[in-house]
Amino acid sequence: xxxxxxxxxxxxxxxxxxxxPTATAADWQAFTDWLEAxxxxxxxxxxxxxxxxxxxxxxxxxxxxxxMPAPRPARWRNRWSYTxxxxxxxxxxxxxxxxxxxxxxxVGRIVETRAxxxxxxxLADGSRVAMNGGTRLAIADARERSVVLERGExxxxxxHDEAHAFVVRSGDMRMQDVxxxxxxxxxxxxxxxxxxxxxxxxxxxxxxxxxxAGAALSHVDGGSTRMSGVAVxxxxxxxxxxxxxxxxxxxxxxxxxxxxxxxxxxxxxNLQEVPFTGSIRVAGPADRMMPRVAALIGARAVRNGGxxxxxxxxxxxx
Amino acid sequence: MNxxxxxxxxxxxxxxxxxLFLRMLVARLGDVGEAEDVLQDLWLRLDATAVGPIADxxxxxxxxxxxxxxxxxxxxxxxxxxxxxWSHSRPDASEHPDAERMMIARDxxxxxxxxxxxxxxxxxxxxxxxxxxxLPQKAIAERMNISVSxxxxxxxxxxxxxxxxxxPAGEDDGQAVRLTQEEDRCDGR
Numbered sequence: 001x002x003x004x005x006x007x008x009x010x011x012x013x014x015x016x017x018x019x020x021p022t023a024t025a026a027d028w029q030a031f032t033d034w035l036e037a038x039x040x041x042x043x044x045x046x047x048x049x050x051x052x053x054x055x056x057x058x059x060x061x062x063x064x065x066x067x068m069p070a071p072r073p074a075r076w077r078n079r080w081s082y083t084x085x086x087x088x089x090x091x092x093x094x095x096x097x098x099x100x101x102x103x104x105x106x107v108g109r110i111v112e113t114r115a116x117x118x119x120x121x122x123l124a125d126g127s128r129v130a131m132n133g134g135t136r137l138a139i140a141d142a143r144e145r146s147v148v149l150e151r152g153e154x155x156x157x158x159x160h161d162e163a164h165a166f167v168v169r170s171g172d173m174r175m176q177d178v179x180x181x182x183x184x185x186x187x188x189x190x191x192x193x194x195x196x197x198x199x200x201x202x203x204x205x206x207x208x209x210x211x212x213a214g215a216a217l218s219h220v221d222g223g224s225t226r227m228s229g230v231a232v233x234x235x236x237x238x239x240x241x242x243x244x245x246x247x248x249x250x251x252x253x254x255x256x257x258x259x260x261x262x263x264x265x266x267x268x269x270n271l272q273e274v275p276f277t278g279s280i281r282v283a284g285p286a287d288r289m290m291p292r293v294a295a296l297i298g299a300r301a302v303r304n305g306g307x308x309x310x311x312x313x314x315x316x317x318x
Numbered sequence: 319m320n321x322x323x324x325x326x327x328x329x330x331x332x333x334x335x336x337x338l339f340l341r342m343l344v345a346r347l348g349d350v351g352e353a354e355d356v357l358q359d360l361w362l363r364l365d366a367t368a369v370g371p372i373a374d375x376x377x378x379x380x381x382x383x384x385x386x387x388x389x390x391x392x393x394x395x396x397x398x399x400x401x402x403x404w405s406h407s408r409p410d411a412s413e414h415p416d417a418e419r420m421m422i423a424r425d426x427x428x429x430x431x432x433x434x435x436x437x438x439x440x441x442x443x444x445x446x447x448x449x450x451x452x453l454p455q456k457a458i459a460e461r462m463n464i465s466v467s468x469x470x471x472x473x474x475x476x477x478x479x480x481x482x483x484x485x486p487a488g489e490d491d492g493q494a495v496r497l498t499q500e501e502d503r504c505d506g507r
Binding site: 046 | 335338341342345346348359362363374376377380381384388391392395426427430449452454455456470473474477478481482
């Protein structure tokens with residue numbers, strides 16, 4: 001009977017969905033056999049994976065593209081727990097709190113790096129701030145323990161002091177550290193936060209989202225927030241000449257390249273929002289690096305004097 | 319490129335087992351051209367993806383290929399929704415959640431929560447740990463102090479309730495009911 005066949009296909013599809021994350025090569029072949037056995041199996045599995053992936057959008061509103069779980073080692077994981085009370089809350093101890101900010105912070109010393117230049121600051125309290133290139137930080141006096149990231153990227157490794165919270169501000173967000181290591185990057189209105197150790201509690205309007213080690217957050221000023229995962233070892237990878245991206249729009253990949261290497265990169269409009277997942281080694285001369293990067297993104301790198309432009313593969317050189 | 323032996327190994331496995339991945343993707347996507355595209359993308363990513371040691375490289379590549387196929391299907395579904403090309407020069411409205419999209423997402427979550435609330439506590443707990451906290455089944459088993467197959471059965475029940483189309487007259491499907499009795503037998507330590 002047709003209905004029974006469909007139901008059975010859907011039941012099998014759930015079994016496969018649950019088994020595949022830990023499947024062996026032999027299991028995958030069995031899965032292939034199952035797909036080939038009946039068109040209804042393909043339809044059932046397809047519908048199920050689409051519906052299941054839609055849950056990501058429910059848990060985390062995507063801002064440019066759905067979050068696709070990459071095949072990931074067990075250490076690479078978002079840990080959130082959901083409460084019926086209407087939000088995601090900290091599983092374990094929250095170590096940093098991000099809240100939208102209103103008051104203008106006091107500004108003391110300004111520290112700036114040129115694109116491609118890196119610098120490590122040691123603050124009076126012993127905290128370390130590793131600045132990537134193209135970064136501008138405003139540091140209030142040492143007693144304040146507060147830093148404003150105006151643009152660029154930095155990894156904060158903060159000495160925890162219960163009595164005096166360390167605060168990083170950027171745009172309309174405020175991150176309060178309670179003993180964690182995290183990377184914050186700002187490009188225009190876009191803010192991204194990646195957590196290597198400890199945890200961050202992020203609070204947009206009426207939700208509370210837990211970020212712990214291995215979690216990443218992407219936020220647009222006054223707008224949307226998206227969460228995804230990051231391999232803990234990849235956080236602040238620019239310090240080791242390696243940039244890792246997951247579902248990151250090419251325009252932000254280009255900004256990261258420019259910050260880290262000093263190579264000026266323009267992205268053609270039709271490539272700007274294309275999501276890129278992968279890891280790029282940023283070493284060696286630009287004319288070796290850029291074509292490699294372009295190939296990974298599925299684009300071409302065109303040189304114009306000192307600037308590079310990423311264009312779609314099929315585009316003829318102007 | 320990075321000369322890590324592991325990556326070279328992964329590329330070698332990819333080349334050796336490519337027909338397997340292709341067969342799976344053709345079955346999955348129903349289109350040889352699309353399957354080839356996915357493999358091409360996968361190959362390019364291998365060039366740069368830094369990974370730690372992998373116990374079963376063939377399974378790892380299968381998993382990557384399957385995830386990329388899902389990604390592709392989702393984009394196709396969105397394209398159908400939007401009826402336009404997906405790499406727009408201007409970010410598309412549907413990719414920037416406005417209040418309406420946020421509302422749809424919240425509704426969906428509320429619907430899932432409502433279903434979970436009607437399920438036995440352990441079923442809901444297992445699902446939340448798996449889907450919201452993304453814990454592997456093994457870790458959930460440890461945390462809930464039951465066997466991995468016990469976890470799988472709990473998850474099956476949650477998925478069946480959330481995603482399975484109802485039979486006639488909206489009754490439960492027999493499978494989930496059968497599992498209830500089985501699971502009580504299998505939950506032994």
